[in-house]
Amino acid sequence: KAGVTQTPRYLIKTRGQQVTLSCSPISGHRSVSWYQQTPGQGLQFLFEYFSETQRNKGNFPGRFSGRQFSNSRSEMNVSTLELGDSALYLCASSWTDRGYNSYNSPLHFGNGTRLTVT
Amino acid sequence: GQQVMQIPQYQHVQEGEDFTTYCNSSTTLSNIQWYKQRPGGHPVFLIQLVKSGEVKKQKRLTFQFGEAKKNSSLHITATQTTDVGTYFCAGQPTLGSQGNLIFGKGTKLSVKP
Numbered sequence: 264k265a266g267v268t269q270t271p272r273y274l275i276k277t278r279g280q281q282v283t284l285s286c287s288p289i290s291g292h293r294s295v296s297w298y299q300q301t302p303g304q305g306l307q308f309l310f311e312y313f314s315e316t317q318r319n320k321g322n323f324p325g326r327f328s329g330r331q332f333s334n335s336r337s338e339m340n341v342s343t344l345e346l347g348d349s350a351l352y353l354c355a356s357s358w359t360d361r362g363y364n365s366y367n368s369p370l371h372f373g374n375g376t377r378l379t380v381t
Numbered sequence: 382g383q384q385v386m387q388i389p390q391y392q393h394v395q396e397g398e399d400f401t402t403y404c405n406s407s408t409t410l411s412n413i414q415w416y417k418q419r420p421g422g423h424p425v426f427l428i429q430l431v432k433s434g435e436v437k438k439q440k441r442l443t444f445q446f447g448e449a450k451k452n453s454s455l456h457i458t459a460t461q462t463t464d465v466g467t468y469f470c471a472g473q474p475t476l477g478s479q480g481n482l483i484f485g486k487g488t489k490l491s492v493k494p
Contacts, residue, residue, distance in 0.1 A: 298484075305486035306424070306469065319481040353423060367473045367482055369414060369426040 264289060267373035269354050275379045281342040284376045288335050288356030294318075295337040296370065297329060300351040309352075312337055313359065344380045351375045383408050385472045387485030395493050400457040402488035404470035411473045413446055413453045414482065419466040427455075460492050 268287040276282050288295050296319075297309040308321035312331035329339040335356075341348055355370035386405045394400050404413065412431045416424035428437055430446035430453060437444045443456045453470055467489045471482040 296482075306471075306484035308481055308483070311481065321481075355424075367412065367414070367429075369429060370416075370424070370471075370482065371426070372423040374423050 269373035286337045286354030292356035294357045294359040296355045298353045349380045385483045385485040404453040406451045414471045416469045
């Protein structure tokens with residue numbers, strides 16, 4: 264089974280630009296989560312999508328947005344880039360049932376997109 | 382807000398020594414997961430603990446979930462160079478909704494051969 268695929272692997276953008284990152288989950292996984300990883304802050308939760316609906320959202324400004332398509336593929340967009348947005352952006356998919364409300368399923372992470380804002 | 386604190390931030394050991402990382406939550410957790418991230422890699426799921434006081438072993442790795450479900454630990458016996466990486470705990474808050482795991486900042490383990 265193919266793993267989680269993120270594209271592109273590397274991106275260099277300048278302040279003020281916008282960027283779109285893509286994530287293809289493991290086949291059959293309907294939940295896609297996005298995390299920002301930086302050396303100082305560790306892994307910070309951005310948002311989670313399930314069946315094209317944003318189910319959870321972390322504490323990030325509105326410049327960070329995402330969406331999920333009917334095939335479970337997901338994209339996240341960052342507008343008006345700031346220097347502080349430089350980070351590794353990780354996408355993770357998991358198997359989850361909408362009615363299964365007790366425990367999180369394990370996350371399967373992609374290799375990430377390394378975004379550098381200059 | 383809900384936080385998961387992880388200590389130590391760094392640990393340097395000689396190969397063959399033991400290693401332990403601790404995870405503490407400000408609130409009761411529904412369950413806790415552990416991940417390992419190798420240098421240059423992505424986090425990889427290791428294990429999930431659900432029950433109060435639960436202990437699970439994977440070869441040289443021992444995972445514990447506290448009785449109050451607010452803390453957890455990962456202990457590695459006789460470390461090897463292949464254990465190098467950053468170990469993260471991730472907790473699901475009891476009252477939080479699915480999909481929102483709160484990660485600790487990780488413990489970076491280096492092993493000197």
